[in-house]
Amino acid sequence: MPSRSADDDPRLGDVSEGTILRAILSRTAPASHAILGPGDDAAVIATPSGSVVATTDTLVHGPDFRLAWSTGYDLGWKSAAVNLADVAAMGARPTALLVALAVPRDLRLSFVEQLADGFREACEALAPGCAVVGGDLTVSDVLTIAVTALGDLEGREPVTRAGARPGDVVAVAGELGHAAHGLAVLFGRFRDGGVPVPIDSDLLESGERAALSAQLRPAPPIGLGVMASVAAATAMMDISDGLALDAGRLAAASDVTLDLSRAALGEHPERALAGGEDHALLATFPSDVLPPGFRIIGAVRERGADGVLCDGLPVSSDGWDPYRDWDSTAG
Amino acid sequence: MPSRSADDDPRLGDVSEGTILRAILSRTAPASHAILGPGDDAAVIATPSGSVVATTDTLVHGPDFRLAWSTGYDLGWKSAAVNLADVAAMGARPTALLVALAVPRDLRLSFVEQLADGFREACEALAPGCAVVGGDLTVSDVLTIAVTALGDLEGREPVTRAGARPGDVVAVAGELGHAAHGLAVLFGRFRDGGVPVPIDSDLLESGERAALSAQLRPAPPIGLGVMASVAAATAMMDISDGLALDAGRLAAASDVTLDLSRAALGEHPERALAGGEDHALLATFPSDVLPPGFRIIGAVRERGADGVLCDGLPVSSDGWDPYRDWDSTAG
Numbered sequence: 202m203p204s205r206s207a208d209d210d211p212r213l214g215d216v217s218e219g220t221i222l223r224a225i226l227s228r229t230a231p232a233s234h235a236i237l238g239p240g241d242d243a244a245v246i247a248t249p250s251g252s253v254v255a256t257t258d259t260l261v262h263g264p265d266f267r268l269a270w271s272t273g274y275d276l277g278w279k280s281a282a283v284n285l286a287d288v289a290a291m292g293a294r295p296t297a298l299l300v301a302l303a304v305p306r307d308l309r310l311s312f313v314e315q316l317a318d319g320f321r322e323a324c325e326a327l328a329p330g331c332a333v334v335g336g337d338l339t340v341s342d343v344l345t346i347a348v349t350a351l352g353d354l355e356g357r358e359p360v361t362r363a364g365a366r367p368g369d370v371v372a373v374a375g376e377l378g379h380a381a382h383g384l385a386v387l388f389g390r391f392r393d394g395g396v397p398v399p400i401d402s403d404l405l406e407s408g409e410r411a412a413l414s415a416q417l418r419p420a421p422p423i424g425l426g427v428m429a430s431v432a433a434a435t436a437m438m439d440i441s442d443g444l445a446l447d448a449g450r451l452a453a454a455s456d457v458t459l460d461l462s463r464a465a466l467g468e469h470p471e472r473a474l475a476g477g478e479d480h481a482l483l484a485t486f487p488s489d490v491l492p493p494g495f496r497i498i499g500a501v502r503e504r505g506a507d508g509v510l511c512d513g514l515p516v517s518s519d520g521w522d523p524y525r526d527w528d529s530t531a532g
Numbered sequence: 533m534p535s536r537s538a539d540d541d542p543r544l545g546d547v548s549e550g551t552i553l554r555a556i557l558s559r560t561a562p563a564s565h566a567i568l569g570p571g572d573d574a575a576v577i578a579t580p581s582g583s584v585v586a587t588t589d590t591l592v593h594g595p596d597f598r599l600a601w602s603t604g605y606d607l608g609w610k611s612a613a614v615n616l617a618d619v620a621a622m623g624a625r626p627t628a629l630l631v632a633l634a635v636p637r638d639l640r641l642s643f644v645e646q647l648a649d650g651f652r653e654a655c656e657a658l659a660p661g662c663a664v665v666g667g668d669l670t671v672s673d674v675l676t677i678a679v680t681a682l683g684d685l686e687g688r689e690p691v692t693r694a695g696a697r698p699g700d701v702v703a704v705a706g707e708l709g710h711a712a713h714g715l716a717v718l719f720g721r722f723r724d725g726g727v728p729v730p731i732d733s734d735l736l737e738s739g740e741r742a743a744l745s746a747q748l749r750p751a752p753p754i755g756l757g758v759m760a761s762v763a764a765a766t767a768m769m770d771i772s773d774g775l776a777l778d779a780g781r782l783a784a785a786s787d788v789t790l791d792l793s794r795a796a797l798g799e800h801p802e803r804a805l806a807g808g809e810d811h812a813l814l815a816t817f818p819s820d821v822l823p824p825g826f827r828i829i830g831a832v833r834e835r836g837a838d839g840v841l842c843d844g845l846p847v848s849s850d851g852w853d854p855y856r857d858w859d860s861t862a863g
Contacts, residue, residue, distance in 0.1 A: 236583055240785075241692050242621040242770050243587035245685070248579040252567055255665065256574035257630040257680055261672040290573040299588040301632070301678040334586065337678075341592040347632040347668075347678030349588055352574070359568055359576050439573050454571075 213313065213340075214306030221313055221338060228317035230325065232332035234296040234353065244334035246297045246351055253296075254352035254359065256287040262344040270387050272397040273312040275417045276346060277319020283441065284350035285328050286421040286480040290439035292360035292430025293352035295331040295423065298324065300348050303341035316346075327423045357430050365436040365455035365485035371499035372491060374425040374482045376415055377444055378469055381476025383409075383416025421480035425494045429484045432492035437484040445474040445509055445516045447483060452508035455485075460510045461499035474516060544644065544671075545637030552644055552669060559648035561656065563663035565627040565684065575665035577628045577682055584627075585683035585690065587618040593675040601718050603728040604643040606748045607677060608650025614772065615681035616659050617752040617811040621770040623691035623761025624683035626662040626754065629655065631679050634672035647677075658754045688761050696767040696786035696816035702830035703822060705756040705813045707746055708775055709800055712807025714740075714747025752811035756825040760815045763823035768815040776805040776840055776847045778814060783839035786816075791841045792830035805847060 213221060226239055237245040246253070260266055260280050271279070281298060288295040300320065304313065317333075324331045331350075365371075386409050391398050400414050414420075421439070429437055436455055440447045444466075448459045466473040485501055486492075507515040544552060557570055568576040577584070591597055591611050602610070612629060619626040631651065635644065648664075655662045662681075696702075717740050722729050731745050745751075752770070760768055767786055771778045775797075779790045797804040816832055817823075838846040 237690055237692065241690075241694075242618040242768075243585045243624070243681075243683070243690075245622070245690050246584050246586060247582065248584050249582055251578065251580055251582070253577050253579050253584045253682065254574045255577060255628065255630055255680070255682060257632045257666060257678070258668050259632040259634055259670050259676075259678065261634050261670050261676075263673065264671050287573040291576070293574070297586065299586055299680055301588045301590040301680075303590055303592050303674075303676055303678075335588060337589045339590050339592050340595050341674050341676060342594065343634075343672050343674040343676070345590075345592075345634055345672060345674070345676050345678070347588070347590065347634075347676070349586070349630055349632075349680035350574075351584065351586060354576070359572075359574075361568065361572050363572075437573075 230332045233330035254293040257349040259347040273315030274319040277316040278323040281323035284348045286439040288352035289423045289426025295328040297334040297351045300336040303345040360437040362454035369485040369501040372495040378472035378476040379415035380478035382412035434484040449508040458502040465498040561663045564661035585624040588680040590678040604646030605650040608647040609654040612654035615679045617770040619683035620754040620757025626659040628665040628682045631667040634676040691768040693785035700816040700832040703826040705753045709803035709807040710746035711809035713743035765815040780839040789833040796829040
């Protein structure tokens with residue numbers, strides 16, 4: 202990111218809302234489905250196939266990120282990515298984002314510019330054609346980024362969590378446990394750090410770099426959501442709260458048991474089961490189908506006493522619950 | 533609202549996310565356009581006319597509301613209403629809301645229940661068929677309600693801010709200045725109040741009650757947005773930051789001057805010009821057209837030195853700018 206003196210980089214409280222909005226909008230790329238983009242009371246997005254997929258997800262300073270660890274660019278990127286993943290998990294193609302920002306007045310203008318750059322580049326990298334089409338800016342003592350993502354099913358049925366059938370295979374696309382590893386690195390090595398951690402820092406081993414990148418700038422396999430749908434996925438969801446917990450949700454919605462194979466969960470199966478924020482795609486497919494990018498991690502069984510098994514044994518499913526797990530005093 | 537003992541009404545920090553979500557979802561009505569409602573990664577909303585209108589707006593504790601003045605019901609209602617107004621201002625019919633809540637852990641469960649009731653009843657009253665189809669819940673020290681509203685143009689073109697032409701009439705539907713009056717009543721009479729102000733309190737005169745109602749539970753004329761579009765409105769917008777400021781925005785987008793008539797602005801023209809948060813609809817129409825519910829307040833002229841005149845004289849257009857106008861220490 203460009204270095205800039207404080208004189209050139211006013212605090213948000215010292216400039217007008219119009220200045221901030223212009224800085225953001227000048228960094229917005231056109232969305233290929235936008236009939237009307239930012240600047241009016243609302244945006245208008247084309248939905249030629251007759252429906253729109255819509256989801257919202259919020260990042261809050263404290264429970265969801267720390268400015269000591271994340272740059273504005275990181276936060277824009279991650280806020281886009283986690284919402285794009287929810288659209289992908291329905292089997293849809295993301296078309297547009299709306300971004301509601303509540304920002305403290307002592308933040309610098311460059312922070313908001315980086316945020317806008319992160320949104321734009323995440324869309325370009327993960328979901329080409331999708332872009333920010335609208336938003337809202339307000340002031341708050343707690344930096345809060347609420348994003349709504351829209352998507353198009355292109356005439357396909359949505360892939361819900363409820364369609365898994367005994368005999369299907371359980372598969373994932375994307376990383377498992379890396380984001381949680383990245384969080385552990387941040388807490389372990391940068392707990393008291395006062396500036397964002399450079400992902401390419403020489404202080405990091407390559408495994409740590411990959412983990413930090415997964416935590417700070419996740420790159421979920423957005424395009425594979427459409428591929429899974431085309432390949433007749435019977436159920437699909439975004440893994441945001443850890444595989445064990447989210448697999449339990451899919452199992453409950455489908456009234457089945459998912460029997461996972463520990464050997465398929467990589468070098469750190471416990472981390473893969475418990476870790477949150479991966480935004481990998483969890484899907485079930487008929488046993489004779491597996492689209493590129495997905496790997497089999499288990500099988501769907503008739504519903505038993507437990508929704509999720511690993512090598513036949515029950516899996517505890519403690520995922521991330523912000524009400525239980527976040528302590529504002531400890532951070 | 534039902535009274536309930538603290539024992540029956542746990543703090544959010546003492547219950548699970550699932551309990552909170554069930555309390556909210558049990559209060560959600562079906563949206564008539566929803567193909568898939570809450571509970572999966574995303575909702576799916578029918579858009580038979582081939583496009584979707586989308587807007588987002590956020591209410592933050594401090595600059596946008598105080599829990600000392602607003603009940604949960606009030607906040608749900610207002611959060612819905614201000615977003616529905618943006619959809620209406622495009623000439624569209626609201627179809628669905630997505631609600632991202634960031635809530636402190638010391639709030640009571642009943643507060644969230646009231647919030648959900650307010651969302652539902654505002655939709656039922658102002659935009660029948662529209663309802664909450666999805667959302668997100670996270671924890672924050674600052675209560676923040678970010679809403680996205682979707683709408684359907686039913687085959688019509690969107691009514692932007694940019695189409696006003698010299699010779700058109702300027703018209704409004706809805707109240708002007710009442711919400712600002714309500715805010716003045718709150719600051720003047722309830723500045724140090726510790727509980728929400730009952731809108732029907734005997735402490736209030738009837739004018740004050742109407743003003744407080746406009747501030748705390750605004751009822752913008754949502755259905756008139758579609759009527760204005762059908763009646764060939766040339767431009768339209770939601771008046772959220774005061775008539776003078778927003779009329780200046782419409783004038784700039786259309787490259788015209790709006791010449792308002794002070795006599796048409798009611799008993800308190802200064803309040804009508806400056807007051808924010810009315811969420812009335814400002815529209816321009818060909819001079820031979822005026823749909824029911826709209827009243828003429830001026831005429832569109834060729835662009836002059838000033839975007840907004842009142843009785844031929846320039847109007848200062850200081851609206852509400854949260855970066856300039858909100859002081860977190862003074863509240």
